[in-house]
Amino acid sequence: MAKREPIARARDELFSHIHRCxxxxxxxxxxxxxxxxxxEYLAERYxxxxxxxxxxxxAVGMQFCKPVISRLRSEDPPEEPAAGAEQGEVALEAPIKA
Structure with missing residues (x-):
C-alpha cells in the first residue's frame, strides 16, 4: 500500500469526523x-x-457540509390547503385536460 500524503489523510479524517459528529x-x-x-485539531495532528x-x-469540509439538496427542514411554515380541499387532496390551479 502506497504511503498517502498528509493532506489526503487529513481530508479523509475530516470527512470521517463530519459523518460521526x-x-x-x-x-x-x-x-x-x-x-x-x-x-485546529487537524493542524495539531498534521x-x-x-x-x-x-x-x-x-473550504472542502464546508462544501461537504452543504449538499445540493438541504437535509434541514425549511424555516418557512407549510402552505395552507386551498379552500374547499379535503385533507390529503391537492388543489390544482386549473383542471387537467386529457
Missing amino acids: GVLDAHQDDQDSWMTETI PNLAAGELTQLR
Whole structure:
C-alpha cells in the first residue's frame, strides 16, 4: 500500500469526523464553529500541513457540509390547503385536460 500524503489523510479524517459528529444536520453557525475547532485539531495532528493546505481543507469540509439538496427542514411554515380541499387532496390551479 502506497504511503498517502498528509493532506489526503487529513481530508479523509475530516470527512470521517463530519459523518460521526452529525455536523451535517447542524445550523450554519454551528458548522462554522465546529469546522474551526476541527481544523485546529487537524493542524495539531498534521503539523506538516501548510496554512494554505489547512485553508483548503476547511473550504472542502464546508462544501461537504452543504449538499445540493438541504437535509434541514425549511424555516418557512407549510402552505395552507386551498379552500374547499379535503385533507390529503391537492388543489390544482386549473383542471387537467386529457
